[in-house]
Amino acid sequence: MNVAKSFKELSASQKINAQNKIVMPGLINMHCHAADSLFRGLVEELSLEAWLQKVWVAEKAILTPETTYTGSVLGFAENLLAGVTSIMDMFWYPTEAVKAANDLGMRISTGGIFFDYPGIGNRSHEDFLQEAEKFFEDYNSNEAVFPAVMPHGSYTVSPEHLKEAKKIAAKYNGLYHIHAAETLTEQSDINERYGESVIRHLHSHGLLDQQAILAHCVHLDDTEIQLIADNESVVVHNPMSNLKLGSGIAPIDKMFEAGVTLTLGTDGAISGNDLDMWLTMRLAASLPKGNTLDPKVMNAKTVLHMATLNGAKALGKEDKLGSLEVGKIADFIFIDMDKIHAVPVFDPITHLVYSACKSDISDVFVGGKQVVKGGVICTLDINNVVEEVRALSPKIAASLV
Template sequence: MTAYAHATEIVDTLIEARWIVPVEPRGLVLEHHALAIDAGRIVALLPQAEARTRLRARKTVRLPQHVLIPGLVNLHTHAAMTLLRGYADDMPLMDWLNQRIWPAEARHVTPGFVRDGTLLACAEMLRGGTTCFNDMYFFPEAAAEAALRLGMRAVLGMLAIDFPTAYAADAEDYLSKGLAVRDSLRDQPLINFCMAPHAPYSVGDRLFEQVATLAAQLDLPIHTHVHETRAEIEESLRQHGVRPLERLRRLGLLGPNLIAVHAVHLEPVEIELLALHGCRVAHCPVSNLKLASGIAPSAQLMRAGVTVGLGSDGAASNNRLDMFREMNLAALLAKGSSGDATAVDAHAALRMASLEGAVALGLEREIGSLCVGKQADICAVRLDEIDLQPCYDPVAHLVHAAGREHVSHVWVAGNLRLEDGRLGGIDVAEMLDMANLWQNRLYSGFVSGGELECAMHDRRTGLTTW
């Protein structure tokens, strides 16, 4: 396969690799090809021998035992909650929330918490080949600061809930603050935004209608948790007389800009409803299992034509922001739950972790595949380690054998952010000191005995479940 944007002779970077998996067209694996980058975009994809005669590169990167794939897209996370990694493991969901997560957030969530937690998350994600994440949390301006420091692409949620927190006083305050941050970062090419009404159980009808109106006016995705647990559905039936998805339909939220996060408990008619309206789903297999929420019907959704991307959720309910593990588990769960070994093959799993996430975010013209004209968001994975031998199919290896520890290089918009496994732009010792500082603060707050009081306050003021 040879593709040119134009007759380029001099390019910024030429990457030669053993394999290139562009994701588009589906199923294609190129051997001994080269990818050319100029001004942050992919300008050519062609055989190495041809590239050497047609192109002159200011920098050439030779990766003879590697596979190049698109930078991975984490379709749902709460990045700042990386500071709560391992803080509340192996607990039932409501105990997890009431006894640990809500009280910790009530005590500690500030712009500094969000900035530092997101910085730690971005470092972890970049080292694991993720170049873009879709976030939902408080103080999005602090999350943007962290992402920009490491040169990572982020889609930041303009959080909306109906309860006061340290971030905002009421629904109108949430919306106005989110819009103000969006306006202030309008010229940042790596930052995009979405509307982020937290969930049907934390957002009232009026606020949902405001979100739908703003999303339509600004052409933004709507990122919300829905049908995560059976308890959520039972509560909706008691309060509203309908299941959450039907309530969202009546309020006008179903459409191609809806990203339904989790979507674990779906009836067949609801799968059809999501497909009919062109909705997208953020599938979070690890988090759903760890919190015992269930297994999303991803194979059925995909068969119905629903775009399904992958998300990690926050590190408090997953422990790893690891898209390789999400790919692997998504493929295995789809096979096991459907009884069909072909349900999600390796190419489909890789597509879920890249292009499908970009589609859900409305960024498919810019990222998600290695196509001429797109942003050069690229991940290189080395497949010459002893634990990966022999390699008959590099894509199957990516999903079922390799892991984030095999990621060697990452580019975002053509800028090298990870080289030979080393992260640029930040001092690792500084990050370790920062993480230790927050660990001491959180641990001190928990053992002081004040957490139960915070939990009771939290239930009154409405800090939410993530």
């Protein structure tokens, strides 16, 4: 198809003035726990394992379907205002997350969680299986929802349960999202329990394939990187959360060299404190340079692809999302170029990755519908949600006392 010609042939019912703006595809945040925004700042300066013990206590005291909805709106709204149009979210009560994303006008990938310890609502593994299956039944044909199963990790879910979750995903051709190889403690724990590292463990149970989306992958040896590449699994790099929890720096330059599909995520606001894909991009492009003493690794264009096209590919939607092309869905954002830090600009791509920030996003469109206008959400009144969270915050603070 001749793209230039087909653009001319298009007629528009609405014209939008994008003078002094960069127009680009919406960002795809591939790892978040949006409702954890309720707990931002509550548990600080601990390593992942000690931190999780406190997080789970706070979540158990506070989370109901209603508060999960409120927290999800809070977290998704921050993402949407920062130019994220599709998000992968792992959390309790996934149908509440879907409601929140729908109300804001975003696309979401989520689904039934799996967790072997007493979690929220004291659900059993059988309950998780039923909920995961029902999620696919309810949302498999929804254009704005990409159903998945979400086993928390190989240190919180047994191999048998990991495989049962996979069976459901496979039945519906759905995605399989899991935390993997985030810390050295996790690696030694899995080694002790099963005699193999996390990635080898997932592989030996048949869990690495194109549908597997692995959050973190900070601690990997060369064989594990090759295993991920050979099985065409996806890695979500979450540099802010990894740095703040003292987990480490993921070897994304090595994974890139090996041909792994790399995507980006913010993780939840309780670990990274900021649901900011622009900061994430800047860290993804800069950390490997400092680590390798080579400023040429992970260039800006590669990192921009990680935040857009690669996310679309991971979701199985590269024919519809991730770039601005005729025939794709109109998920796009405007970046304000009237800011002091946007003068002068010699290369828009390096500007986006190294200089732009989330407050530069002026307008957001999802499926052609405007959802953010002039930096304000148009789909719902976010002030009501802010007030609800303020009212809830004394109870949240007391949850760890």
